Amino acid sequence: MSQKPISRFPVPTLDELPDDIRGKLLEVQEKAGFVPNVFLTLAHRPDEFRAFVAYHDALMLRESGLSKGEKEMIIVATSGANRCLYCVVAHGAILRIYEKAPLLADQIAVNHHKADISPRQRAMLDFAMKVCLDSASIGEADFKALAGHGFSEEDIWDIGAITALFGLSNRMANLTSMRPNDEFYLMGRVPREPKPAKA
CATH class of the missing domain: 1.20.1290.10 (AhpD-like)
Structure with a gap:
């Protein structure tokens, strides 16, 4: 069985990414041992990647009950x-x-x-x-x-x-x-x- 692609849209390589996004992906890779495919998929549109990650972090990392x-x-x-x-x-x-x-x-x-x-x-x-x-x-x-x-x-x-x-x-x-x-x-x-x- 052949491995399916991680997204039906183009997936950029690390070398193609803006410095801030590449840095974020390398940071995640260092911590997890791999880059989750969600980051690679959303990096297809860098501005939307940044907005999504910013909202995700503001919500998921805040102090909460x-x-x-x-x-x-x-x-x-x-x-x-x-x-x-x-x-x-x-x-x-x-x-x-x-x-x-x-x-x-x-x-x-x-x-x-x-x-x-x-x-x-x-x-x-x-x-x-x-x-x-x-x-x-x-x-x-x-x-x-x-x-x-x-x-x-x-x-x-x-x-x-x-x-x-x-x-x-x-x-x-x-x-x-x-x-x-x-x-x-x-x-x-x-x-x-x-x-x-x-x-």
């Missing part, structure tokens, strides 16, 4: 609803690592009501799925339900904004036929190989 794992739960659940292979596979890997739970991402991607999560997290994902699938029907009762689980107004903004940002990401991944890196499939499922000691 949501843990890193909970943010990934939102991405995996809503990406499953949007049938985004790339985001389910890639963010499922990140979720497994953050939560140290090899089975959790698969559960959440298919049906978060059957997943091994807390009632608070289930309420969070119920709201995220409503933002994802029926945002026009969101009302005061939805905010009260989340407040009853200890979520602040800012936390609720985070839940909705993460869902919305990855709604964009899911659609771009499907548009471009973005292929998940093979590395993602086993991350968080099997022990990671130790890095060789530097001489």
Whole structure:
């Protein structure tokens, strides 16, 4: 079986990229051991790459009442609803690592009501799925339900904004036929190989 391309659109080489984007990709490669295909795919349009990464980082790296794992739960659940292979596979890997739970991402991607999560997290994902699938029907009762689980107004903004940002990401991944890196499939499922000691 031949390897499919990572995108149906042209994918630039590192040498073709502007310095700031090449630097970002090399930084990610140093940390992860590979360059996630989402970066290479979106780098086809450098200005949009910069805008997407800036919003992603502003939202995902800010201090929040949501843990890193909970943010990934939102991405995996809503990406499953949007049938985004790339985001389910890639963010499922990140979720497994953050939560140290090899089975959790698969559960959440298919049906978060059957997943091994807390009632608070289930309420969070119920709201995220409503933002994802029926945002026009969101009302005061939805905010009260989340407040009853200890979520602040800012936390609720985070839940909705993460869902919305990855709604964009899911659609771009499907548009471009973005292929998940093979590395993602086993991350968080099997022990990671130790890095060789530097001489």
